[in-house]
Amino acid sequence: MATNSSPCSSSSTNFLPSSYIKNERTVLFSRFVVTVPRKSTGVTQIHSRAQGRKYSHIKSSNGHPLNAVSLKDGLDGKGIPVSEAEKEESTLSITVVGASGDLAKKKIFPALFALFYEDWLPENFTVFGYARTKMNDEELRNMISGTLTCRVNQRENCEDKMDQFLKRCFYHAGQYDSEGDFSNLDSKLKVKEAGKVSNRLFYLSIPPNIFVDVVRSVGLRASSLNGWTRVIVEKPFGRDSESSGELTRCLKQYLTEDQIFRIDHYLGKELVENLSVLRFSNLVFEPLWSRDYIRSVQLIFSEDFGTEGRGGYFDNYGIIRDIMQNHLLQILALFAMETPVSLDAEDVRNEKVKVFKVNETTETWRCDCWPIQGPQQEW
């Protein structure tokens, strides 16, 4: 773990409120209109180095492979086969911080179960929920069991698999800024890890104003001593460029950049993932994907339910920061970017950045945001 001298507190990353939406009953309905700039797309075949590759060659600060090892493939992060002994000797501990919350219930626990169901989790793993709410292991299991589904192809043994998964789930109640509480979590993790090499993943499913408190406590009291420690940080990453930089600076007091994984779950949606395939691997669409044939593109985000308990969060961040400057702009970039050299993350990111640079000075897109009361309007 990297450490610097000047400490950061959550107050230094507690961004000032903006009030876009205050009414709890407001139904969110946003339309984002984009005109694709005149710049033809080079017809280049993408050689997807990403395809069929479930690991990369990046190393973490502590020398261990950074990307999750695909034990399904029996390969380590460098493509070297992992021996049976190595598989048995290492453990993965996933701690969902904010386990009592909406995102954890709706998405994270079901996603972890889906990974388990598909045999993507290592042999030795445990999932810990962490939040202030008082709960025991059984209560956590009851809470999440209702949200687990077997949406995947194989549907047999679903109940058995759920039971097996739930038995690996535990709960620890604690404050987000308490080093003592994270020390206690560390002790519980060590018991489950049973002396094996421990890799630890902390998923921050909490409001952004407490990211730094948690990362400090993890960094000082609950990081792995013999394996890797990684932190997944949910958006929003600050409320503007300055506060985003400040957040990164603060996180880096306790973590190195290669331990921080910023997540935008929209990029994992099948439809969004398929956009690149649709564009670049499809002989029908590829030549037509230019302003010569497309006059305007509208990205429409609509939710037909109210703020559902998110009022406080929206008061602080607003709907723009919640979904537009991340999810929708990501989709826009995937839609409008030139063909990347490959589908590797860095190559794709470089092309996305160009889209925004090109359009910085032009008025090629317009963003409308309408809060609408009552039933959704017809288009």
Ligand SMILES: NC(=O)C1=CN([C@@H]2O[C@H](COP(=O)(O)OP(=O)(O)OC[C@H]3O[C@@H](n4cnc5c(N)ncnc54)[C@H](OP(=O)(O)O)[C@@H]3O)[C@@H](O)[C@H]2O)C=CC1
């Ligand atoms: N909900 C969603 O669909 C999505 C959410 N996100 C992001 O994920 C993160 C979590 O979202 P979500 O689960 O909806 O949020 P919640 O408001 O449900 O918060 C999660 C948990 O954090 C704790 N918490 C809430 N507010 C505070 C506070 N002011 N101070 C300290 N602890 C608090 C609560 O746990 P306890 O009281 O038990 O400690 C709560 O259960 C946010 O950054 C959000 O932007 C990203 C994508 C989608």
Ligand SMILES: O=C1O[C@H](COP(=O)(O)O)[C@@H](O)[C@H](O)[C@H]1O
């Ligand atoms: O990130 C967020 O996304 C959800 C919408 O995502 P979906 O996968 O449920 O469609 C949004 O409701 C939430 O406010 C926001 O934080």
